Amino acid sequence: xxxxxxxxxxxxxxxxxxxxxxxxxxxxxxxxxxxxxxxxxxxxxxxxxxxxxxxxxxxxxxxxxxxxxxxxxxxxxxxxxxxxxxxxxxxxxxxxxxxxxxxxxxxxxxxxxxxxxxxxxxxxxxxxxxxxxxxxxxxxxxxxxxxxxxxxxxxxxxxxxxxxxxxxxxxxxxxxxxxxxxxxxxxxxxxxxxxxxxxxxxxxxxxxxxxxxxxxxxxxxxxxxxxxxxxxxxxxxxxxxxxxxxxxxxxxxxxxxxxxxxxxxxxxxxxxxxxxxxxxxxxxxxxxxxxxxxxxxxxxxxxxxxxxxxxxxxxxxxxxxxxxxxxxxxxxxxxxxxxxxxxxxxxxxxxxxxxxxxxxxxxxxxxxxxxxxxxxxxxxxxxxxxxxxxxxxxxxxxxxxxxxxxxxxxxxxxxxxxxxxxxxxxxxxxxxxxxxxxxxxxxxxxxxxxxxxxxxxxxxxxxxxxxxxxxxxxxxx
Ligand SMILES: NC(=O)C1=CN([C@@H]2O[C@H](COP(=O)(O)OP(=O)(O)OC[C@H]3O[C@@H](n4cnc5c(N)ncnc54)[C@H](O)[C@@H]3O)[C@@H](O)[C@H]2O)C=CC1
Ligand SMILES: O=C(O)[C@H]1O[C@H](OP(=O)(O)OP(=O)(O)OC[C@H]2O[C@@H](n3ccc(=O)[nH]c3=O)[C@H](O)[C@@H]2O)[C@H](O)[C@@H](O)[C@@H]1O
Numbered sequence: 001x002x003x004x005x006x007x008x009x010x011x012x013x014x015x016x017x018x019x020x021x022x023x024x025x026x027x028x029x030x031x032x033x034x035x036x037x038x039x040x041x042x043x044x045x046x047x048x049x050x051x052x053x054x055x056x057x058x059x060x061x062x063x064x065x066x067x068x069x070x071x072x073x074x075x076x077x078x079x080x081x082x083x084x085x086x087x088x089x090x091x092x093x094x095x096x097x098x099x100x101x102x103x104x105x106x107x108x109x110x111x112x113x114x115x116x117x118x119x120x121x122x123x124x125x126x127x128x129x130x131x132x133x134x135x136x137x138x139x140x141x142x143x144x145x146x147x148x149x150x151x152x153x154x155x156x157x158x159x160x161x162x163x164x165x166x167x168x169x170x171x172x173x174x175x176x177x178x179x180x181x182x183x184x185x186x187x188x189x190x191x192x193x194x195x196x197x198x199x200x201x202x203x204x205x206x207x208x209x210x211x212x213x214x215x216x217x218x219x220x221x222x223x224x225x226x227x228x229x230x231x232x233x234x235x236x237x238x239x240x241x242x243x244x245x246x247x248x249x250x251x252x253x254x255x256x257x258x259x260x261x262x263x264x265x266x267x268x269x270x271x272x273x274x275x276x277x278x279x280x281x282x283x284x285x286x287x288x289x290x291x292x293x294x295x296x297x298x299x300x301x302x303x304x305x306x307x308x309x310x311x312x313x314x315x316x317x318x319x320x321x322x323x324x325x326x327x328x329x330x331x332x333x334x335x336x337x338x339x340x341x342x343x344x345x346x347x348x349x350x351x352x353x354x355x356x357x358x359x360x361x362x363x364x365x366x367x368x369x370x371x372x373x374x375x376x377x378x379x380x381x382x383x384x385x386x387x388x389x390x391x392x393x394x395x396x397x398x399x400x401x402x403x404x405x406x407x408x409x410x411x412x413x414x415x416x417x418x419x420x421x422x423x424x425x426x427x428x429x430x431x432x433x434x435x436x437x438x439x440x441x442x443x444x445x446x447x448x449x450x451x452x453x454x455x456x457x458x459x460x461x462x463x464x465x466x467x468x469x470x471x472x473x474x475x476x477x
Contacts, residue, residue: 003194006022006081006085008032008084011070013167018085023063024059034074075114078115079120086111086126086128087128088129090130105138113146116142116143123153124153125139128159131216137212154186181209224299227277231301234458235305236267246459247458280303311355313439318359324360327361335365335378352410352412354379357393365402366399376389399421400429410437434454435456439458441460
């Protein structure tokens with residue numbers, strides 16, 4: 001056997017599911033996932049896991065206590081492991097050089113220092129977190145500067161491409177696994193050892209090996225390309241709303257060209273999630289540091305269009321409601337950044353809710369998976385006032401109670417259950433005129449209009465009133 005023990009530092013959305021699947025597929029390997037957050041580890045060892053991810057419960061329950069362990073004892077796990085995944089968070093810097101753009105590598109650095117401190121023997125250290133190009137070099141500098149006799153390190157880049165909500169399927173049926181390493185004999189041997197792990201279930205042809213920098217840059221590039229597609233279709237959704245073209249039809253028409261492909265062309269209220277914005281900002285920052293301002297400006301536009309989309313959508317809500325939402329009660333359906341996750345990081349719903357609260361609205365919020373405490377925490381952080389949020393925001397256990405006596409419904413997440421709601425019943429319980437703003441293009445707008453709703457769907461000219469002013473000479477009402 002090549003690798004007997006794996007340690008993963010960081011029991012988050014990546015470390016937890018990734019290592020659970022490794023444990024499932026490599027029963028002869030002991031996998032220990034560690035985190036400094038005691039509460040999180042307690043939850044990984046409990047019935048209700050700290051993250052909601054379809055299929056994850058089954059995998060964890062099958063392996064936990066056999067060859068999969070969750071622990072706060074970071075040192076012991078490092079000590080005994082042959083291979084260490086670094087899966088800690090790499091958020092955008094909030095202060096200092098590169099504030100608001102550069103990736104903050106403080107957690108990666110502290111883990112590297114800890115490894116250097118406790119390691120005895122040979123270790124393969126794998127960068128699983130998304131990092132700037134050349135981060136592996138910095139980690140190696142820290143490790144080698146603190147290297148003890150009898151210890152040797154190899155550092156690999158093995159970025160993760162899973163998406164939340166489909167993580168288990170993405171891990172089991174990965175399009176590819178990417179491994180970057182040093183182009184030395186030792187580097188290639190370390191790559192082979194990590195390949196051996198993945199080869200338990202991924203065909204070798206899907207395991208790509210590159211140099212370290214290509215691997216690091218490919219991760220940023222993949223997220224930038226994916227987000228760019230969303231911003232591209234979202235920019236066209238604005239054109240559709242003014243012209244009568246339908247963005248779904250446009251997406252289908254262009255997506256059937258195999259060179260373009262049909263995925264990631266769903267216009268929306270804007271992309272969210274913990275990574276797209278952070279990783280593109282990081283790419284922009286790297287380009288600026290490399291004195292490539294044109295390249296930086298190009299990728300910055302992907303973020304700018306996303307901001308524009310969120311603000312355009314929210315302005316439409318306000319304008320349609322006679323340009324004032326003060327003291328109106330509005331229901332927000334969906335708070336997670338996408339369906340099938342309870343994660344709210346950078347969720348567009350936060351932007352929508354904050355803007356409506358700033359305008360004096362009262363909000364009824366329902367999401368099938370997001371914890372209520374998380375919604376309060378997000379909105380308190382966004383608005384800066386816990387009292388205001390407590391006074392103005394009510395949380396509900398289902399969509400029916402959340403929409404009762406409200407003036408408008410704003411769909412922020414594409415949860416399947418919203419599609420099959422009894423909208424006749426919902427309409428009867430709402431204030432009139434009743435509005436629906438579909439930020440995810442999931443509802444049947446014609447059916448809703450027949451019931452009596454005023455409907456606005458992203459990327460479709462179906463808003464009934466209130467926009468003539470901003471639409472200039474085009475009368476689209
Ligand atoms: N969330 C996602 O879907 C994906 C995330 N990534 C990348 O993976 C990395 C991790 O992301 P998430 O899992 O979402 O983050 P997360 O915030 O859910 O988890 C990170 C964990 O690391 C722990 N941690 C931080 N410093 C530590 C230390 N010194 N010792 C022990 N534990 C420590 C934190 O307590 C936290 O539980 C990021 O770089 C992200 O960009 C990559 C692909 C997908
Ligand atoms: O590095 C990461 O963290 C991950 O980021 C994304 O995964 P994730 O953010 O979990 O989810 P996505 O499915 O990519 O969705 C991101 C956002 O874009 C939105 N989106 C997605 C697709 C689309 O067509 N339109 C659209 O608005 C989603 O609703 C969501 O708000 C990438 O898809 C993963 O490959 C990557 O590993």
